Amino acid sequence: MNVDEFLLRYAAAERNFPDIDLSYVDLQEANLVNLNLTGANLSYADLREARLGKANLSKANISYANLSETILWGADLSEANLYQAQLREADLTGAKLIKTSLEKTQLIKACLSGCNLKNANLSHAIIFEANFRPNQNQQTDLTDAILVEADLSYTNFSGAILEQANFEKAKLCHAIFGVSGLGVLSSEQSYNTNLSGVNFKDADLSYADFSGANLSDANLRGADLTRTILTNANLNRAMMPDGTIHD
Template sequence: MDGKELQHQYEAGERNFSGLKLLEIELLQLDFSDADFSHADLRQARLGRTHFCRANFANSDLSESILWGSDLREANLTRAQLREVDLSGAILANATLANANLVKASLCGVNLSHANLSAACLLEVDLRPTADQRTDLGQANLSQADLSYGLLSGTILRGANLSGAKLCRAKLGRDYRPGGFPTDLAEANLQGADLSYADLSGVNLKAADLRGADLTGTLLHQANLHQALMPDGLPHE
């Protein structure tokens, strides 16, 4: 099935595209809100600037697909394969990506505020800001997620749940490019997180909870630790 036929079916009222093989399909600047693509094969698809609000991509394969600028608010991407996907500038606020595979994904400038990424694999993910937009994971659920070796400089993670998350050797240090911002982890839950050998230089950790976190070899130069709860259980003054 090609993009035109899929669009025609959607416009005729069809919403169930579950399990279809849609390899390399092109759906640009269209509206597929509320569509069901669960278990579909969408590898290497070109889906830029398309509306997928509340769409169901559970267990689908979107590996190496392009979704830059697309609207995936409240979409279900549970256990989706998103390896090396380009989601730069996409909107995924309140989306569900629990147990999703986002290895080496590009999430630059994406809005993932209040999203559920619990137990997601984000190895070597790129969450740095674009030229005009910061990546927003404020209040997101990243408990037990793996962000090891990730690039998170300048990312907003204020109030995020990172309990038990892996951030081994992740780079969260301040974005020193012109107009760059410090990574914001204020009030974040980092209880039991693995921050070993991570770079948190200049990061805002005000009132963050770091109890039980592994800070072996962690760089905290010029980090804001005011009112943070440190691994010894005592508030940092």
């Protein structure tokens, strides 16, 4: 099926296109909301500024695709392959990214508020200035996420669920993990970021803000804590940069 036929069928209210091959196609600014693309091949596709809200892209191959400024709010990308995809300024608010491969993906200035990233692989991803803040009481879930060597500078993680996340050798300078990044929230939204057991081994945490965060049992061995803000942070049993255990 070529792209023209696909768009005609979509315009005729067809929504189910599982396993379709749309690799290398140009779908810039296409309106494709509520679409079923389970298992589809979208590798190398140009989806800049497309609207894919509520789309089902689970298990799809979206590697090397360009999704800059694409709207993906509420989309299901579980187990999808987004290896080296371009998602600059994409809106992934409330998206499901469980077990999604985001290795080497560019998520610069992307909105990831309220996403479920359980067991997602973001190793070597560039997530500079992305936003992980809670969205309408829904927290971003990065439980067990792999963020090894990812560039997360200036990223706001306030209120995100980060238990057992792996930030080894990640670049987190000026990142915000503390309550200061939450702004003015209602009492129901008053999250303190839980970083218990998180691996920050050899990570660059210079100028990062962990005020009020829970870092109990975290691994900070070899981490750069230059001018890091740890006001009211819980460091019980945390391994410090020199290898000692904090009382």
